[in-house]
Amino acid sequence: MISLVEVLNSIVAVGLPITFLTFSISLLLFGRISLKHFDKQIKKVHGDIPEWDKGFGTRLPMYALTVVSKRVGNIQLYDEKLVQRSIRTIDKVLAVIFLTSSVAMLFIGLTHYLMFG
Numbered sequence: 001m002i003s004l005v006e007v008l009n010s011i012v013a014v015g016l017p018i019t020f021l022t023f024s025i026s027l028l029l030f031g032r033i034s035l036k037h038f039d040k041q042i043k044k045v046h047g048d049i050p051e052w053d054k055g056f057g058t059r060l061p062m063y064a065l066t067v068v069s070k071r072v073g074n075i076q077l078y079d080e081k082l083v084q085r086s087i088r089t090i091d092k093v094l095a096v097i098f099l100t101s102s103v104a105m106l107f108i109g110l111t112h113y114l115m116f117g
Helices: 004-046 059-069 080-085 089-116
Strands: none
Touching: 004 059, 004 080, 004 089, 059 080, 059 089
């Protein structure tokens, strides 16, 4: 009988490199394709990207969550409605892959940490 530790060890051994590669590629593609597109749309309307995120990259997961959730929050750090109007099919696909691989990386990383300390 296979123990739970052996199963988790196999998941970490196989899953970590795969999810890291998927996360890295999706981060690069979402940042280069979708983020650039959204920034261009925001610059057309507002003249510049949000001041609070010049070069730090925090708006990357925020844009991805906006694309996936399709809801506008009460407190807006950026023009969420403009981002939602600018969504293309490729943006939806990249956002889902980016967020899914992010959650998978967190899950596998936490599993690795709890197993091997």
